[in-house]
Amino acid sequence: MRRNVGVARAVRARKERDAYQGKGAELNRANLEHFQTQMAAFKRELENFAVKHKKQINKDPEFRNKFQNMCSKVGVDPLASNKGFWAEVLGVGSFFYELGVQIIHVCLATRDANGGIIQFEDLLQYLRRIRQRAGRETQQISEEDVQRAIASLEPLGNGLRTVKVGPRQMLVSVPMELSPDHTTVLEAAQTHAGVLSIPVVQRDLGWSQERAARVLDALQAQGMTWVDKQTKDGVPAYEFPSIQLNLM
Amino acid sequence: MEQLVPAQLTSAGRAALEEDETQVATATRVSLCDRNKKLLHECKEGMLAVTTHHVWWWTPPQPGRNPDEAHAMKLPLQRILKAEAHSSLFRREPRIDLFFASDPSAPLLRFVFRDNKCAEVFERLQTSLARKNWEKPKQVVKRESGFNTQFAGVGGVMRRQQQEREQTANLTTEAFSDLKQLLDSASEIVKLADRFSSAISQNQAKAQAAAAAAAGGSSETVERKQEDDFFALLNDMGIANPATKRACGSRYHEELARELADFLAKHLKRHSATGAIALTDLYCLVNRARGTELISPNDLYQACILMKPLGLNFVLKTFESGVSVLQSISLNDDTVSSRFVELLRDQNDPFTARINAVSVASAFSLSLQLALEQLKTAEKLGYLCRDETAQGVDFYLNLFEHVQIYDEEAPPVPPPVPPSH
Numbered sequence: 258m259r260r261n262v263g264v265a266r267a268v269r270a271r272k273e274r275d276a277y278q279g280k281g282a283e284l285n286r287a288n289l290e291h292f293q294t295q296m297a298a299f300k301r302e303l304e305n306f307a308v309k310h311k312k313q314i315n316k317d318p319e320f321r322n323k324f325q326n327m328c329s330k331v332g333v334d335p336l337a338s339n340k341g342f343w344a345e346v347l348g349v350g351s352f353f354y355e356l357g358v359q360i361i362h363v364c365l366a367t368r369d370a371n372g373g374i375i376q377f378e379d380l381l382q383y384l385r386r387i388r389q390r391a392g393r394e395t396q397q398i399s400e401e402d403v404q405r406a407i408a409s410l411e412p413l414g415n416g417l418r419t420v421k422v423g424p425r426q427m428l429v430s431v432p433m434e435l436s437p438d439h440t441t442v443l444e445a446a447q448t449h450a451g452v453l454s455i456p457v458v459q460r461d462l463g464w465s466q467e468r469a470a471r472v473l474d475a476l477q478a479q480g481m482t483w484v485d486k487q488t489k490d491g492v493p494a495y496e497f498p499s500i501q502l503n504l505m
Numbered sequence: 506m507e508q509l510v511p512a513q514l515t516s517a518g519r520a521a522l523e524e525d526e527t528q529v530a531t532a533t534r535v536s537l538c539d540r541n542k543k544l545l546h547e548c549k550e551g552m553l554a555v556t557t558h559h560v561w562w563w564t565p566p567q568p569g570r571n572p573d574e575a576h577a578m579k580l581p582l583q584r585i586l587k588a589e590a591h592s593s594l595f596r597r598e599p600r601i602d603l604f605f606a607s608d609p610s611a612p613l614l615r616f617v618f619r620d621n622k623c624a625e626v627f628e629r630l631q632t633s634l635a636r637k638n639w640e641k642p643k644q645v646v647k648r649e650s651g652f653n654t655q656f657a658g659v660g661g662v663m664r665r666q667q668q669e670r671e672q673t674a675n676l677t678t679e680a681f682s683d684l685k686q687l688l689d690s691a692s693e694i695v696k697l698a699d700r701f702s703s704a705i706s707q708n709q710a711k712a713q714a715a716a717a718a719a720a721g722g723s724s725e726t727v728e729r730k731q732e733d734d735f736f737a738l739l740n741d742m743g744i745a746n747p748a749t750k751r752a753c754g755s756r757y758h759e760e761l762a763r764e765l766a767d768f769l770a771k772h773l774k775r776h777s778a779t780g781a782i783a784l785t786d787l788y789c790l791v792n793r794a795r796g797t798e799l800i801s802p803n804d805l806y807q808a809c810i811l812m813k814p815l816g817l818n819f820v821l822k823t824f825e826s827g828v829s830v831l832q833s834i835s836l837n838d839d840t841v842s843s844r845f846v847e848l849l850r851d852q853n854d855p856f857t858a859r860i861n862a863v864s865v866a867s868a869f870s871l872s873l874q875l876a877l878e879q880l881k882t883a884e885k886l887g888y889l890c891r892d893e894t895a896q897g898v899d900f901y902l903n904l905f906e907h908v909q910i911y912d913e914e915a916p917p918v919p920p921p922v923p924p925s926h
Contacts, residue, residue, distance in 0.1 A: 277659070280659055280663070284663060285708075287666070287667075287670075288670070289704065289705065289708055291670045291673070291674075292700075292701040292704050292705055293701075295673055295674065295677060295697070296698065296702065298677050299677065299694065302680075302681040305681075306681060306687065313684055317529075317632070318528065318529040318629070319529050319633075319636075319638075320684070320688055321796075321798075322527045322743070322745055322796075323527075323688060323691040323692075324691075325743065326691065326695055327691060327695055327698070330694075330699060331698045332702070354799055354802070355799065357788070358788065358789050358792045358793065361786060361788060361789035362789050365776075365789060409802065410785060412803045412805075413784040413788055413806060413829060414783075414785070414823060414827055415826060415827035415828045415829075416783035416784055416786065416829065416830075417785050430785065430786075432783060432824075432828040433826070433828075433872065433873075433874045434781075434828050434830065434874045434875055434878075435777075435781060435783055435828075435830065436872050436874075439866075439872065439873035439874070440866040440867055440872065440873050440876075443873070444867070479877075481897065498896060499861075499897040502895065502896045
């Protein structure tokens with residue numbers, strides 16, 4: 258009698274494979290759980306450590322450097338202070354300077370998605386979540402705190418600007434001088450025979466309404482586009498004479 | 506003097522530290538004396554830095570000079586037998602004497618301090634000497650080698666992994682038991698954290714893909730992804746020798762300017778395609794890299810102003826709108842203007858070749874505003890001429906500089922040679 262042939266063999270092989278895969282998944286799960294608990298432990302211990310040994314950490318530049326390195330790898334924001342938890346512990350400067358760093362950080366981290374224009378509510382929500390990560394009961398930061406932090410950045414020039422769009426406050430972190438958006442819109446205008454509208458830009462480039470309007474208005478202010486408000490469908494049309502004339 | 510070896514400075518003229526090296530103390534206006542206690546003429550009043558591995562001494566490079574010409578030396582700490590600090594009421598200048606194994610009876614090297622940093626430098630030097638960071642850090646997590654039936658097969662793999670998990674858990678308890686332990690195992694922790702977080706995020710990516718396939722992505726995984734991105738920005742940017750007001754005194758802004766130049770040389774490409782960065786962005790990035798040694802907005806601005814007079818590779822530029830940026834000097838007005846001229850000469854006919862803000866913006870990946878600004882500057886400098894039309898403003902090569910004006914009173918001049926095509 259020969260074994261290992263036919264239907265029985267196929268069934269047995271599948272059973273074996275399933276068993277191995279099951280074991281593999283089990284192993285991965287166990288490892289992952291372990292990693293996660295260890296990371297949480299690192300985080301907790303780092304914070305406890307900072308409290309217990311704040312004097313030595315402050316005094317010793319080598320340790321301070323290593324400590325910071327660990328914080329950033331483990332995902333502890335050394336500036337996520339509670340109007341001073343870490344500030345008090347590590348002697349970090351003013352609360353508003355710290356908050357300023359975090360605000361710009363949020364702008365940078367979300368820039369790919371929003372082109373450097375963020376709503377105040379989103380910004381606040383983001384900041385609160387980041388600060389909560391530090392695992393402490395966080396003192397609520399208010400819109401006023403954020404405004405003051407932005408004002409404290411004044412020596413750095415007008416790189417951050419708050420603008421009001423309708424009822425909403427927005428924070429613009431990419432000044433026109435550094436934004437690639439205007440060139441992008443002009444390129445888009447070329448594919449539309451020199452006529453654009455806000456909804457078209459939104460659809461073509463996947464932008465928010467505010468971002469599209471801001472760029473088109475800036476181009477209008479520079480005299481690169483003219484606005485026709487009397488279109489049939491009532492949606493203002495932005496005409497680009499330089500492109501239209503070139504197409505003639 | 507033979508104990509000191511020539512050393513390399515960064516392009517901005519700071520100590521180029523090794524990977525694990527941390528700067529722990531600095532002093533300015535430090536002079537060197539040889540074994541005869543005679544002041545070395547070429548080593549007067551330079552910068553001194555104590556790190557975890559070396560003592561550095563250098564003269565900051567002169568503006569506009571090649572940093573390689575700067576006088577820079579370092580002394581590996583492992584060669585030092587012992588150090589002594591001397592200061593007295595009657596001698597004006599405190600000093601540190603270094604002894605070497607070759608002659609334990611007399612100091613072979615002496616540092617003379619003109620600023621008041623001697624005591625601090627000495628304390629940090631003693632700490633670094635005691636810690637012996639140059640000796641290999643011990644391996645905490647060991648992997649069993651050699652074959653053992655206990656670890657064979659599927660059960661073996663599981664047992665081994667179980668053992669590894671126990672070891673890392675032990676490491677956590679041990680490492681955080683006291684300060685010295687944590688200092689010793691810091692790099693181990695960083696390595697483990699790296700490994701853990703990449704495993705966790707890989708798994709999350711998988712889960713996310715699965716969730717997206719199933720239900721179009723859950724908001725929780727998206728949020729967590731955003732947070733990971735947020736912290737990813739912090740990685741691999743650390744500054745191991747932040748300039749501080751306390752250590753640098755009156756040279757604080759200058760040292761800060763050099764630090765910024767080094768930082769940008771390394772990281773600007775990652776954050777800006779145009780070679781320019783807004784001061785607000787820089788403020789965030791550089792403070793993140795410094796960790797808790799925050800610099801204030803005003804100090805950053807002061808340092809930026811100094812970059813030009815120091816001859817560093819970046820300059821501060823403020824636009825009419827009030828936006829301030831740091832620009833790489835490769836973007837300076839004459840260089841950019843000649844790039845425009847090249848762009849025009851590359852076209853077929855230099856008499857009809859034209860460029861405008863849009864074509865320049867896409868050719869050099871500049872913002873429209875910056876492109877327009879640079880074009881106007883090139884025009885002001887005489888490289889280009891403008892033509893204002895209903896289609897907008899175009900710029901042509903300035904051919905007027907090739908034209909000579911005839912003066913009837915003057916003797917005749919041969920006709921001008923048209924520019925070559």
